[in-house]
Amino acid sequence: MTTISHGVGESPRPESSAVPGLLVGTAAATTPGVRVRDLTVVYRTPLGELPALGGVSLTIEPGTITGIVGESGSGKSTLALSLLNAVQPPGRIAGGSVEIDGLGDVVDLAGDRLRRARGRHLGYVFQAAQNSLNPLKTIGKQLLDLGRSHDVDDLPALVRDAKSLLERMGLDGARVLDSHQHELSGGMRQRVGIMLALVLNARLVILDEPTTALDMITQATILRIVREIHQERGLTTLMVTHDMGVAAEVTDRLAVMYGGRVVEHGPTMEVLGSPRHPYTRGLIQAIPRLSGDITQSRALPGRPPTLGTVPKRGCVFQERCPLRMEVCETVEPPSVIENGRTVACHAAEAARPAERRKEHA
Amino acid sequence: MSVTVPQTALGDTRAALRRNFWRGVARVLRRKPSRLAGVVIVAMFLLMAAFGPMLYPAHLPRDDNALYAPPSFAHPFGTDFEGTDVLALVVTGARYVILTGLVTAVITVAAGTVLGLLAGFHRGRWDTVLMRITDLQLTIPGLPLLLVLSTVWKFQGPLEMGLVLGLLGWGGIARAVRSQTLSLRERGFIEAARGLGLSTAHIIGRELLPSMAPYIAMNMLIAVTGAIYAQVGLFFLGVLPFDSNNWGVMLNLAVFGGGALTSTAALPYLLAPLLAILLLTLGIVLIVDAMDEIFNPRLREE
Amino acid sequence: MTTLTTRRTPRVNAVTRRLTGHVVRGLVMIWVVTTISFVIIRNIPGNPVLGQYETLIEKGMSPDQAERATAALYGFLPTGSLWEQYTGYMKALLHLDLGQSISTPGTEVTTLLTSAAKWTILPVLGGTLLSFLLGVTLGVYAGIKRSGKLGDLLSISGSLLHGVPQYVIGLLMLAIFTTLWPILPAGGPVDVEFVPGLNAGYLASLVQHATLPVLTYALASYGGWVLAMKSSVATVLGDDFILAAELRGLTRGVLFRYIARNAILPLFTILALSLGMLFGGAIFIERIFNYPGLGLLLVNSIGARDYALMGGTFLVTTVAIIVANIAADLLYTVIDPRVRTGGAA
């Protein structure tokens, strides 16, 4: 019912230390990790094929919630879709690989195998939850469609699972399953979206801007649910958002994207507390805050690049970078791993040349 | 601190934009050569309508000894009941048909747009009244009404014909324009214009209309075809005043006078206007197809 | 259990509320259209008796015989001032009395209308359903394979057929199937040799005679369905829930159903509307195939200046359109869950 519990202090933050063994066998049973290597995605435009992702490498540890933040057009959704090998035409994956434990390289999957992987192994929650449901069918019927598509034999059990998931998220399961999407509020739909992503026991869940269209209070609820379910079910979660706050609230690890590159990646607390990349720093600074000195916040100059305006050579961020050096114009900064943090910036590298280590040669 | 903008630069960008648009058009046309064919066909008919009658003497020559002559080099589509060259009839008949089509389309689209805009923009009582009138127009069956009207009214020439067809056909467009207006009206820029105190004339003429221009243009093309068929159909039914150089009259005489459906002698006389209609349809369909793509980004697959 | 009741009540309310509004507005519309058509009809020049007389002469009757045959018609002409005629007509209408036909003296207009309506419904319904099924099926394909060659071909041919007027198709069909390759009857509704009823011969004859009109009808409207379905599919394809469904790994069959069902929804409304519109609008087809439906009845009634019959056919056509409009709306209320429960939550 209507309980606003209060006094919840710091929500428990798990140690991102769930170290899985070699992930062999049924992926559904174990928590998968994801390794994206040199992923390049291009879109066909009147100006030819332009890269929306320019060689992204990213490792998602099993059992973590990883946030991907970045401005509009930085390629977050494209990356998220690539994990399901679902880049929509006129886009296509032009190179690289997406290794998911238990599935292998998703880029190589096709046809029925790909279809079965989606939903069963990979759950996807849409940004526009209100539009991610078939308006003509009740949720329950859509659930059954899902079950049949994945050859679930025990459909009543599936319905039971769905109900308990929904109830777990604070909804009246039976009623929701009996409803059409227009009879549900935005927050309820988003919960339904999460339920559909999880009901087949997918262990890798990708949420693309799950709260953008929602109200503040509803957003808080959904974020809490995401966090709790993640822990209860032992998931690997990837959450795409453009809101630094949202990412900060729930994620363990944070990847910052810019112009189709991951420019910084590391534990959320650290990335926020001591950002290395000038872009990350700028982003954090640009957030108006409820406490502290407001005069310290300032906007990033310039505007984010689009497909056509991404610099052809050198660092993608060079045009807006306060620390720009000459080398930035010609050489693309390599991703450098350091204490579990990855940064791709010449300036950051120059600042701490000591204990650097290439992630891969 | 004002920065002076050289007028040329401004003009340049605008010209460039226009160039871009035409380049886009050219690309859409080039992507499927069939569309170019559409443009060519329609252009051909327009030329026919404009200059066709000038190619022939005012009274087309007849050959008393070659009634319903089969196709030959001299008469590619044979001759009619009087020995007149069918091709000449089709060519000289294009003007009436196309002129009516254009007049109808202009009236349909103009009336539909104005009423739709008024209804959508003013909402309230205006809207109710105008939409009731529109409903009425849409409810009264058009073809039967035309049949009745043709007995009451002697249609003198394409202008009158177009006027009547136009007055019977604006309902659909009015409704569509109204709903477009209603949705555009909710868009920020219209509201902003009102908030700025800009005149209604400005808002409708400069803000609303241009946004609907592609839609209206497309409707206009469709209205042209509709009008052509309607009038040819009426001529075919034989309820419109006779005019020998007219496609519909040709159909009528071929079928009911020449027995084109029963024997082959008058078949060319029937087929020539039929082919003309088919060809014109094809041309317009191809252009509409291209327009669809030019104006509708959803269909524009780059 | 409680959910059931709460979910049903608003639905019934929504439907009745809409229905009441529609019916009231429909009745007003019928009155306006009837009045307008009354005024127009009574102003058509031409004297039915003189017309009948000369027509008989033209058919070879001798003048005295023709005079005898038509003299009686005078008794069936409406009398009184236009206003009296109007009020009389309206009063009769309230009692659902459409008056007596002039050209078929002694026959109620209602009788003529019902007899003609049967023959209109058959080809219109048959043709529309046929073209709807065909057009929608191919339209889905054209919508999904929008950029393919076949999709292109489908939509261009659809537009072309959509563009070509009915009578052109009708004439071509007639030329092909009755003249060049005479396998089908050239006209008429059914062979009179068969006793009407549910017997094989009668039904076969019915089908045989309806084939060409139905086919023409279907061909002429098929293009419209293809185009409508194609663009509807294109719209649905752009909707997120289709991508969402794909990303949930639903099978192609289920996906196809999602697309088709959502895309077809707006078409049902058009279907209802077009059935209404075409109730009286198959004039060309009926004329070409000598099919004794409402369209032909209307043409004949105009030709004979049968005021009552003209008024009757106009009324039926209008009522059909209005009813179809209402039906379309109610249909939408019933089949679209979004409207069914009375507006978005």
Place this chain on the structure above:
Amino acid sequence: MITGTGITRTYKQRGDVLGAREVKALRGIDFTVPKGGAVSFIGESGCGKTTLGRIVAGLETYDSGEIVIDGTPMTPLSPRRRRPYFRRIQLIHQDPYSALNPTRTIHQTLRAPLALRASQTGRPSSWIDARAEELLALVGIDPGYVLGRYPHQLSGGMRQRVVIARALTVDPEMLVADESVSMIDVSMRLSILALLKDLRERLGVSLLFITHDIATARYIGGQGELYVLYRGQVVERGLTETVITGPVHPYTQALLSAIPVLHGLERPGRERVVPTEALNERHADEGCLFAPRCPFRTERCEKERPILAGCVESTHEHACFHPQRREVIPVEAVA
């Protein structure tokens, strides 16, 4: 100065003939926007923020109450006479993408109102273009770059600046900014806020700021007042800083608690509450409107509706029977 008293607005959702549903979007709102000052309205979705903004900007009618602009009450004036007053209040839309006509260049967009202005004030037509450039420069964009362009060629931030420039063409006394930055990229949001702030300070344009993001309200009008709206009613009102740091109404507290915490930079507030249910407009209208969701509700709350009343300071008002200050906003984590 613009004041509103007792403004109500009820939307009737039309049934065809029978039956209609009413939505009480505003239930008697009082507010004052001082000349050159800033006032913010916050609240969750559907609480009536946009309705209020549109009413103040003269784009929407209201059922009862009164708006007084510089001493002239608007209600009795005919729409035509009202126009010049409301023109002095310009609305900045939430969505810069739909606020500009895609078929018109920026130059055309700015020119139309300026031409009107020129003809009203008898200025030469050369003034129009000069003024357009001046305004664009004022909102911080290069006129040479944008004038000849179409909206779709500009970024969201640029568009929003153009929208502001357009609003300034009529020399408004007040801008109503309805979620004006929510659709703008994070990195540029602040610059628009700064621009609005700057315009207020430099040109003396007052600002009615509507948002669901309290942090931006703080940024734009720390010294101004903050109104918290809930279901068409003001439930708390006070200086922005005061309300944020010491919210009294449970609803304000819930709103502030919902703000995500920037872990790493901040710690959650001590008394943060976690709300579980979203607004339901069909909840009963009796008693305190927030009662069904309120963790502190009492029997009285369900029967009686609290009215806005002073708390500790008379400038900080709330409508609650059991007010209590709580620290809910995140606290800066000192590194």
Place this chain on the structure above:
Amino acid sequence: TTETAGTAGAGGIYTTIDGAKQIDATAPINPFNPQGSTFVGYDAMSLAWPKNSLTDPNQFYPGIARSWTATPDQGEVVVHLQPQARWSDGKPVTSEDIRTSIGLAYTQGGSAYTVNAGAAGAAADITIVDAKTVKVTQGANRSNVFLRNVLSTVVVPAHVYGKLLPAGFWTTLQAARGTGPAADKAKAAITGLSQKVITFAPPEDVSAGPFVLERVNPGAALLKKNPYFYDAARIAPDKVKVLNYTGNEQIWNYLVTGTLDSAPFTAVPAAVMRKIKQTPGNAIRKGYSPVAASMAFNQARKPYDNVHVRRALAYLVDRAQVTKIASPEAGTPSLTTTGIHGDSAKAWLGDRLAALDPYKVDPAKADAELKAAGMVKKGGVWAMPDGSPWKVEVHVPASFSDWVAAAKSITSQLNDHGIEASVTTSADYILYLDELASGKFDIGFWLMALGPSPYNIYQRLYGSANGWSLLAGRLTHSAPGKDGNWMGGPETIGGVNPGELTNRLNLAAPDEQKRIVATLATLTNQQLPVIQIYDYVNTQFINTDRYTGWPPAGSEALRLPAGVWMQLGMIKKK
């Protein structure tokens, strides 16, 4: 049970078309109803069937009347019924049936059975002589077509229709023949029955003809053989199927496919005719058809008031060419223009025909006539005497494709001669007639020469369309533009009043008739109120595949329905 073509019987189904009406399945089975589902010659019988005589309207084949006698002045007609005649329900056809039929005819009005006292040719008394003999006497004002009118009486069974006539009907009729208020009341009582009679719908067909209606649907009517027909042995087919049609092209189609055993007169384009002839079994019987197409002038309008202009146009129109274009199969170009069909003109006029101006194409004469009319030629184009343009508009109804073609051809020819001419159509025939009658046209097409009665022939030219109308037996003349006088000819020409002469034709004895016809023919030839363009040829289509014994070409029975042919002993199963 299902009936199919195969079960029709040994005589088979005879398929044809009723040229006189479109089938309306909802119409009552009642011959008094103009749309009624009865078919003349098959189930609708008259006393006798008119022969297609060139000059004598009183020539008949026997029908229900086996024979008849008439006094020379037709004052008394005695009709003897077929002794074996029975209704299809087995009851005999009696004199009472005939009397009832005549009574019913009175309610409908008509030449012989009219209640208008003093009308020419009105019957005065109907007497039942015996069960099979009826005597009808004519009133004082005797018409020479009285016999024709009596013999044309449609017969219906008294046991079905009798109840329509109220008791005392005959007394009322008697009263109606007088004058004064009582007579008026009686008249009203009789004409008041009209609607009741027309709308009467017997539950089933009761026919004295060779067939009786079995079933009708909108597309066709099916008649089966009436076993009680007095001459049933002569009737070969077991069934008759009468197909409906909405346009000639459907008849063409039926003919090309060989569906029809016979078809009434239908205009046919030359190419279709060739095709029809190719169909195995199809044959054509041509005969006299007393109708001609003409272009009629509105003499109230300039310059058509001037006979020179009319003559000029007559010299310019190549009637042969027009006929070739408009009606190559069903028309012959008129030799000259007399108001009479070419075939009967010879019979009526004999040698005097040669003396008339044939109006051969002669541009020189036309020019002379135009000059005589004061018309002027400017730049190769003829103009009105005052120099204003002269535009010839020929009006035709749009639905008559042969007339449209003819008019087009005429205008083309006129254009060739420097006369600006165009065709204007009216949307339908009724509208055309309305406009024609209200004098809106200069020139319009017009059917004429409706023989064999000479009165009918000239009534078309010098009857009400030209201002002369019979009101209660008296001839009056209305001015042009009034009372349907659209031809606007002068009341007398050179001392001759064509209207009066025409009216005399109805009453005159044969010799006088001949004289009057000669006068009127000459007058018509000189004055040209119309230019006769082509005379129709009665073209009947038959199919010899299934039946034989068809009437030969030129037969006087050719214009009668095939049902009558069968009654006459023609048409045998092959």
